[in-house]
Amino acid sequence: MTTTPGDGPPIRLGIAGLGLAGAMMIRAAVIHPRVVLAAGADPLPRPREAFARDFGARVYAGFEALCADSEVDAIYIASPHEYHADQAVKALAAGKHVLVEKPLALTLADCDTVIAAAEAAKTHLIVGHTHAFDPSIRAIADLVRGGTLGRLGMILAFNYSDFLYRPRRPEELDTSRGGGITFNQVTHQIEIARLIAGGMVRSVRANVGVLDPSRPSEGNCTAFLEFENGAAASLTYSAYDFFDSDEFHGWVAEGGADKPAGRHGLTRQGLLAAPGTEPDRQKDLGYGGRRLPPEQPHLPHFGTVIVTCAKGDVRLSSNGLLVYGLDGLSEVPVPRGLGRPGHGDALDALWAAMREGRRSSHDARWGKATLEVGLAVLQSARERREIVLAPQVPVF
Ligand SMILES: NC(=O)c1ccc[n+]([C@@H]2O[C@H](COP(=O)([O-])OP(=O)(O)OC[C@H]3O[C@@H](n4cnc5c(N)ncnc54)[C@H](O)[C@@H]3O)[C@@H](O)[C@H]2O)c1
Structure with a gap:
């Protein structure tokens, strides 16, 4: 793994959901100096194969296997809306930092479950990317x-x-x-x-x-x-x-x-x-x-x-x-900014939280308020x- 001098090692990012949002974040991560694409998960074989081929990254059909990958520091959740809350809770429970796409959940009760998990966790959760x-x-x-x-x-x-x-x-x-x-x-x-x-x-x-x-x-x-x-x-x-x-x-x-x-x-x-x-x-x-x-x-x-x-x-x-x-x-x-504007800024926020301990306003409570x-x-x-x-x- 390459390191960014003086800043700590790059974030080893796992991508859950290799669809359109996943592809957009991959495009931003690949040029971001503080991120490496470590692994991906998607039930569909074709995007999995393309991702593994392009980045030499590990790929999984199931989200739980991505959570179990000890060489993944943070997971970007870009699966369809209905999975966001459950996957965020599972990733936090596995000790991962989380960048979860909007909406955080589809119900306020599910947002509350994520908030409780995020506040109990030692890792950070950020809702994004959004504009x-x-x-x-x-x-x-x-x-x-x-x-x-x-x-x-x-x-x-x-x-x-x-x-x-x-x-x-x-x-x-x-x-x-x-x-x-x-x-x-x-x-x-x-x-x-x-x-x-x-x-x-x-x-x-x-x-x-x-x-x-x-x-x-x-x-x-x-x-x-x-x-x-x-x-x-x-x-x-x-x-x-x-x-x-x-x-x-x-x-x-x-x-x-x-x-x-x-x-x-x-x-x-x-x-x-x-x-x-x-x-x-x-x-x-x-x-x-x-x-x-x-x-x-x-x-x-x-x-x-x-x-x-x-x-x-x-x-x-x-x-x-x-x-x-x-x-x-x-x-x-x-x-x-450092990477691709927009998506790269969401990665910057993840870096700031993980490596500098600077919390993002776009946390689980913020995501609930938006919902x-x-x-x-x-x-x-x-x-x-x-x-x-x-x-x-x-x-x-
Ligand atoms: N911030 C943005 O600019 C932006 C842009 C597009 C989509 N989104 C968000 O991203 C999410 C996905 O939207 P999309 O347009 O990429 O959809 P999509 O259908 O293009 O991609 C979803 C991908 O998730 C995979 N998937 C399905 N179930 C899964 C699971 N349980 N675990 C992991 N992967 C699973 C699908 O096979 C598919 O490849 C949505 O919640 C949407 O709001 C955000």
């Missing part, structure tokens, strides 16, 4: 917290994507099993707003929709979040592949790659033109299937985010922040009323 780890979002949060722009008033976040028409597992189109955009996509916006506004959502009013009966889970959402500190956030998401809000971000894709302009509707047309191929195409999204863009000339983003404070507005540019202040407009570059907001979005839409939450956890 709240993006360097530009963390830079906005730091700017707001630093106070030079005055009191935070409101946050606008909107994203229009093709999410619903990318090939999906059946449960991803079943809300009762965590399907639809609320758990998967709106979660990013909730985390972004919580990080910038300090974390403590007071109440939620929302409306969600299922506009295409052939994709029978939520595909559009508009939510109004009010924070304990008086700030508010307006979150809008559409997954119907009509308008693409990357058009408002210079045709930079979510991950920071350049994106061809004017491809509206192609994902929906492609899927509907080839009925019956969805299961195979869904598996092709995993490791060793579709090739993800290796280059990342710009910072990652999650649609448009505009933050209004007493002395200025801030929004994302492709490589930093645009600050519209009392003295006019200035662009503030945002450093890209509380997501569940309140669905409840508010169902009951057509404002939902007042129990006190949430702040950013620390």
Whole structure:
């Protein structure tokens, strides 16, 4: 094993779930100077074989075998939502540090089980990656917290994507099993707003929709979040592949790659033109299937985010922040960090916790608070009323 001088040995990372999220984290880990890819687990043979071949890493069909691997320090859990809580508890019990994908769990009771396990463990648990780890979002949060722009008033976040028409597992189109955009996509916006506004959502009013009966889970959402500190956030998401809000971000894709302009509707047309191929195409999204863009000339983003404070507005540019202040407009570059921005920042947080003992705000209680907001979005839409939450956890 190579070591990073002065910093301690790299984290020996195990990846549980070699699908799309797994492939994205592998792409970040492989260039991260403080991480080595040690092992992987997935019930599907093809991504396992590709991972073993590419990294000379050990692979397992079952999650428990990955937990039993004594040469794995930390496990990134990127299996489908329904496994997150149980696998997080098992990994902690095996003495592993954990980076677990959002949502932390599908119920608040399961979140409580993970919280208890994390607080009893000697290892760290971080919920991520989410776009709240993006360097530009963390830079906005730091700017707001630093106070030079005055009191935070409101946050606008909107994203229009093709999410619903990318090939999906059946449960991803079943809300009762965590399907639809609320758990998967709106979660990013909730985390972004919580990080910038300090974390403590007071109440939620929302409306969600299922506009295409052939994709029978939520595909559009508009939510109004009010924070304990008086700030508010307006979150809008559409997954119907009509308008693409990357058009408002210079045709930079979510991950920071350049994106061809004017491809509206192609994902929906492609899927509907080839009925019956969805299961195979869904598996092709995993490791060793579709090739993800290796280059990342710009910072990652999650649609448009505009933050209004007493002395200025801030929004994302492709490589930093645009600050519209009392003295006019200035662009503030945002450093890209050690590894691949976004996913690499989640790995940085894992490193900081494991090697420097610096706890991340994105812990199990944070993950539960984010799920509380997501569940309140669905409840508010169902009951057509404002939902007042129990006190949430702040950013620390
Ligand atoms: N943060 C992000 O940017 C991001 C992006 C995509 C997905 N995700 C999250 O990652 C998770 C997986 O989503 P995906 O899009 O990668 O799905 P996917 O279907 O592409 O991949 C899931 C993988 O997990 C494997 N798997 C199934 N059961 C397993 C188990 N018990 N143990 C280990 N692996 C198992 C599957 O075979 C598959 O290879 C979801 O919870 C989603 O919210 C996060």
